[in-house]
Amino acid sequence: MPQYCILFLFFLIFFSSSSHASVQDFCVADLKGPDGPAGYPCKSPANVTVSDFVFSGLAKGGNTTNIIQAAVTPAFVAQFPGVNGLGLSMARLDLAPGGVIPFHTHPGASEILVVTRGHITAGFVSSASTVYLETLKKGDVMVFPQGLLHFQVNAAKIHSSAFVSFSSASPGLQILDFALFANNLPSALVGQTTFLDLAQIKKLKGVLGGTG
Amino acid sequence: MPQYCILFLFFLIFFSSSSHASVQDFCVADLKGPDGPAGYPCKSPANVTVSDFVFSGLAKGGNTTNIIQAAVTPAFVAQFPGVNGLGLSMARLDLAPGGVIPFHTHPGASEILVVTRGHITAGFVSSASTVYLETLKKGDVMVFPQGLLHFQVNAAKIHSSAFVSFSSASPGLQILDFALFANNLPSALVGQTTFLDLAQIKKLKGVLGGTG
């Protein structure tokens, strides 16, 4: 095949310039760089290896020995730089018996959930205040539209778990109770803007470490 | 100028075909058509008039004789078909003395507010639970990033008002209290997913017309 080999050299020459233009197939995050509205700067392709595209942190569930008896383990761009710029990320939910992922939103992404163990009661509320509520079995999939309040509750007597995917590498996670009670927003202002009783507010501020 | 006139005819002929291709400068919503992920179908350009691009419904404030002593008057695509597909919409806020726009989110848009009368205390909470809170004077502008919980409270002894703009023709509006208490989500489930006391939940369900 010696003739082929000579031709091969020509082949390489001509495509090498064009393939050079194609480096932005992906943009693995350089987390040290300043991020921008579209994500982090790209790690040099020369330094990218397969390990940038693989994440093992979801293999085990988080510790559920806590007030909610549940854990959210994220694989967002901050944990998994390979998703930078790809419009996708994941997380793992673990709910011990009685566990709850309380009301929360993802300001920048829709979410799709698949149950991998147990049963999970999940729900979201629309702008029209309609509730979409379902108890999901293993293998069931549910989608939560972007930015809407939703929650997940263990509906089994055993540990339940799920994988969730997001339509953004950086979906955000705003937990309602933390937003309302785990900061220094004055209790009176919380009351005025939520119609909750002051005693209720102060009680939850106490639990969640809020002041004011 | 008779020679010019003849040339003008030629001019028209050649550009008429290309200008025909340019009809999608805008896409005034035909609200009777089924909407899609990007908005409503376009009204035929032949039927579009300037009145499609003008909206007078924000000239007067809404009635503030209500529980929140405040009113939100929207100029979203449903009220103002001219904004369809343009990535923009508006609303007017009116707050009587003591008036409050309670905690809410816009699932699909960022918001920018300008005070036009009185003083308004506005705040939003980030995913990290940090509060960004300011009392705004007439002419002050504040921006609320997409999907985050925020509120506005009258900080003056007089009626205050503001115009707000959104980065979407259909920003959505999810009012926290309505999402939690103005529907049939079972009280026990609300409690489990918000840590609120049952008595508190039932009280607000009573006020806001919720059941369960």
Place this chain on the structure above:
Amino acid sequence: MPQYCILFLFFLIFFSSSSHASVQDFCVADLKGPDGPAGYPCKSPANVTVSDFVFSGLAKGGNTTNIIQAAVTPAFVAQFPGVNGLGLSMARLDLAPGGVIPFHTHPGASEILVVTRGHITAGFVSSASTVYLETLKKGDVMVFPQGLLHFQVNAAKIHSSAFVSFSSASPGLQILDFALFANNLPSALVGQTTFLDLAQIKKLKGVLGGTG
């Protein structure tokens, strides 16, 4: 609480107009309508129920008694109308011992995979022809950037399975062998544009039902 009830009526009146503007929280596909570049038209919100947002078709794996000893079960917008316009969809991969999901691309989406059983060797090739190859254990996650050729192979002696999510409700699926050999593209032209030998082409056309 009679005073509250009166106020509540006012409350409803003023927010009802604005909440009416918020119907486009989601856009469940009306699959009978003509689709457009952004997806299908929206089902009327009045007819939407929680079942539009839940899909049970991934609970069981597809039948793997076939030439590839593997199955891809999609939950794209065509199967799961609730994802329309949300920029997300899912699928389930099942690989019997020896099973292979052959080289393919998703023209319109990036993909993120999580192994739920067994071991899977997965790989993708960049524009620079670099191979990113890894054998994944249960719980491992791997991301495949948009449009690049990739494959998955069972690396276990048992049945392996995975869930994959996509950054589009309609990611597409172009299987290399089908694109080359399962149609009427003349064999000579396939040869000219792939450098494969004619005998090889005719053999695979035979297997995959291609003509010419």
Place this chain on the structure above:
Amino acid sequence: MPQYCILFLFFLIFFSSSSHASVQDFCVADLKGPDGPAGYPCKSPANVTVSDFVFSGLAKGGNTTNIIQAAVTPAFVAQFPGVNGLGLSMARLDLAPGGVIPFHTHPGASEILVVTRGHITAGFVSSASTVYLETLKKGDVMVFPQGLLHFQVNAAKIHSSAFVSFSSASPGLQILDFALFANNLPSALVGQTTFLDLAQIKKLKGVLGGTG
């Protein structure tokens, strides 16, 4: 190969469901349907043929016997339905000796031009009023950023021509002179908003068919 054939049947069965999900590789415009913000509804894939993706209307230049001694022949979505939803379109420019494509903008797209015959002097002006001006030879490429005023003038003694591509299937085309003088905008208002003399305005309104 009888065994292969049996396996082939299995192969078809399992991929047929998933390939069914992949119809939205493209969305050839059904120009009879109402368009939306993202483009026209899709023609049924079953009726799509290669002729939907091929356009022969740019093979010949437009007639340049007109006031500008030039012609713009578009291949936008209205002429070439195959580009619907693909974020691309083309046009052909023909300039007789002395020909001019006068100042214009494309409100919804950037443009890239390649000279195929003769010489063309092209320029655009930035928001900072800086002029970027160049005389291009055959094979030279120039890019015009979205929405900025630009023009092309024949710089050769022979007929010159170029192909231009746009970053939208429906880029729009607003010719400055037509916008100012070829409609019923009152001359006094044109004067007030352009600082042009009334005599100048009335002269060009006369040439271009404007009234008022």
Place this chain on the structure above:
Amino acid sequence: MPQYCILFLFFLIFFSSSSHASVQDFCVADLKGPDGPAGYPCKSPANVTVSDFVFSGLAKGGNTTNIIQAAVTPAFVAQFPGVNGLGLSMARLDLAPGGVIPFHTHPGASEILVVTRGHITAGFVSSASTVYLETLKKGDVMVFPQGLLHFQVNAAKIHSSAFVSFSSASPGLQILDFALFANNLPSALVGQTTFLDLAQIKKLKGVLGGTG
């Protein structure tokens, strides 16, 4: 509540990792950093305060003692770093009696205007050269589709003003007269590409500081 406090510590531990992933709720511009196609790099969230999201520069109108008896005061990303990446910005228009915001475009954004004082005659011209013209009263809203030529003229005997919002943090502003006459584009070329008389061109170049 000591038991709660202990639980609270667990609560913090498990959510702290995930909330860390959520920093990109917003991306306040670091104006010293090099900008990119999507905007400026983000200021570190630790240094962000509420003042980054508040802008007081629109509280007063600009000085209208100038040739157009009008002023445009921008709150674009360059003046108001908080809007970076949020797809929104604002400006304030002030028009003394007789004041005019001359014909201009925003290459990268649609605009929505609300009159806050006086009367304003506003108009835009479509690609089809149709004029959409209206005299707006206080509180009236008008929308100007992206990239189209438009203007605003004071229609009252008093000072008029308006707030305008844009669908981009960096909408651009190309004033027609400045683009044509305030630079070194040769007068002959301006004439050739606008059909204006040379005397007219030279007169306006004189007024606006252009050369050539």
Place this chain on the structure above:
Amino acid sequence: MPQYCILFLFFLIFFSSSSHASVQDFCVADLKGPDGPAGYPCKSPANVTVSDFVFSGLAKGGNTTNIIQAAVTPAFVAQFPGVNGLGLSMARLDLAPGGVIPFHTHPGASEILVVTRGHITAGFVSSASTVYLETLKKGDVMVFPQGLLHFQVNAAKIHSSAFVSFSSASPGLQILDFALFANNLPSALVGQTTFLDLAQIKKLKGVLGGTG
């Protein structure tokens, strides 16, 4: 005109602040900076000249004395920094008699091709494995939807050439044969994931420089 000159000074003063906000009309790539998901950082506008927007590298065809008797000459962002962030780029195809641009995809862009010399047989294959195949004459245009496998073959006895444009500044280019055979992907794995015979794989790995 002394009065005008004074007014002109006022004019400059008031618009200078707003025009300053408009620098992001374009974002010429600073190729030394780290790129991000949306492209390269912007070169300072003060250093941008018209030469950043003009590219002469497509004036001549590439050398076709190679195995495919063809050449692809790109004007992507890496070669032509002016297209950064504009959603457009170009390339030139040259095919000697017998020349072939083999099966390839552009992972991040749709493509539009116009024949400028000779005849070219071009085809693409959809996700449904349908072939769209046409022999194009000079001036014919064909569009290739994003991410789908396609090819171009010289159909003339003379040198043929074409210009192609892409809907991205960085469309990528994945040549099928290179992806399969020009790297270290083990032959057995290539066989398993393509159904090609091992002898065929080893032959092409030999030609294209692959190992394993």
